Amino acid sequence: xxxxxxxxxxxxxxxxxxxxxxxxxxxxxxxxxxxxxxxxxxxxxxxxxxxxxxxxxxxxxxxxxxxxxxxxxxxxxxxxxxxxxxxxxxxxxxxxxxx
Amino acid sequence: xxxxxxxxxxxxxxxxxxxxxxxxxxxxxxxxxxxxxxxxxxxxxxxxxxxxxxxxxxxxxxxxxxxxxxxxxxxxxxxxxxxxxxxxxxxxxxxxxxx
DNA sequence: ATGATATATCGGATTATCTCGATATGTCAA
DNA sequence: TTGACATATCGAGATAATCCGATATATCAT
Numbered sequence: 001x002x003x004x005x006x007x008x009x010x011x012x013x014x015x016x017x018x019x020x021x022x023x024x025x026x027x028x029x030x031x032x033x034x035x036x037x038x039x040x041x042x043x044x045x046x047x048x049x050x051x052x053x054x055x056x057x058x059x060x061x062x063x064x065x066x067x068x069x070x071x072x073x074x075x076x077x078x079x080x081x082x083x084x085x086x087x088x089x090x091x092x093x094x095x096x097x098x099x
Numbered sequence: 100x101x102x103x104x105x106x107x108x109x110x111x112x113x114x115x116x117x118x119x120x121x122x123x124x125x126x127x128x129x130x131x132x133x134x135x136x137x138x139x140x141x142x143x144x145x146x147x148x149x150x151x152x153x154x155x156x157x158x159x160x161x162x163x164x165x166x167x168x169x170x171x172x173x174x175x176x177x178x179x180x181x182x183x184x185x186x187x188x189x190x191x192x193x194x195x196x197x198x
Numbered sequence: 199a200t201g202a203t204a205t206a207t208c209g210g211a212t213t214a215t216c217t218c219g220a221t222a223t224g225t226c227a228a
Numbered sequence: 229t230t231g232a233c234a235t236a237t238c239g240a241g242a243t244a245a246t247c248c249g250a251t252a253t254a255t256c257a258t
Contacts, residue, residue: 007109012246016103023194040205053247055206074204074255089191092184095122111216139235152217154236173225173234200258207252214245222237228230 001065006088009064014047015057019066021046022080037070037077100164105187108163113146114156118165120145121179136169136176 010016021028022038028046029038044054058078061067065084069076109115120127121137127145128137143153157177160166164183168175 004110004112004115007106007115008245010106011103011110013103016106020194041203050248051205052207052249056247059206071205071254076205085191089188092188092191095119097119097122107215140233149218150235151219151237155217158236170224170235175235201256202258203254203256205252205254208250209248211248212246214243216241216243218240218242220238222235224233224235226231226233228232 001084001087001091003088003091005064006066006084009061009066012057014049014053015061018043018047018057018061019080019085022067022078023085025079033072033077035070035077035079037079039075039077041075043078100183100186100190102187102190104163105165105183108160108165111156113148113152114160117142117146117156117160118179118184121166121177122184124178132171132176134169134176134178136178138174138176140174142177 010019021043025032025036025038029042031042032038040051040055040058043058044051047054047057058067058069062069062078065081067078068081069078071077109118120142124131124135124137128141130141131137139150139154139157142157143150146153146156157166157168161168161177164180166177167180168177170176
């Protein structure tokens with residue numbers, strides 16, 4: 001877990017919205033895959049921004065460990081990685097660190 | 100609480116270090132004020148960066164609500180605002196939001 | 199194979215962040 | 229009231245983030 005990469009990923013309104021939406025995908029998207037993922041197009045539509053930007057954002061959030069993706073046919077689905085979200089929240093409130 | 104401002108403030112190694120240090124000031128600094136604050140000069144020394152940069156960073160973190168400051172004589176002391184840190188951690192793990 | 203659809207990547211113009219040295223302000227001691 | 233010290237603010241050059249349209253790639257249906 002790289003806290004700085006995670007915080008950078010969260011420093012943008014659109015990306016922060018995406019994270020929040022994907023916490024409860026059934027509540028925010030018309031269709032959700034069996035595994036709980038949402039396809040890029042549906043995220044793009046809700047985020048109201050360009051296809052390339054959303055794709056870029058999702059990749060960035062995945063690299064930070066906030067999301068994971070899997071492909072079914074021609075669709076790529078993204079879902080939240082709860083583990084990382086909980087880890088970064090714990091990191092924030094913990095008070096043991098080096099030097 | 101403005102999550103994006105907070106995450107921006109945490110998106111930098113020096114600033115993130117400062118936050119972590121100020122979680123346990125007695126552990127990381129030679130002297131700590133009665134109120135639990137640390138003066139800018141001591142933070143600068145430990146952060147190993149310029150005076151103007153540290154001052155700027157501390158101001159930014161204060162505006163984000165992560166730190167609070169008070170002055171005694173010619174020294175300005177900064178300490179953590181635990182409340183905000185806990186709030187942003189809760190925000191991350193909560194799953195109730197608008198729209 | 200071909201065209202349609204979904205997503206990813208590229209290139210780049212614009213805007214923001216980083217970080218510094220210089221300078222201003224504020225406080226204390228002599 | 230002057231000089232020394234602590235901190236804040238200013239201005240700017242370097243670097244990075246933002247966000248788009250264009251294009252590439254991958255998959256599916258025909």
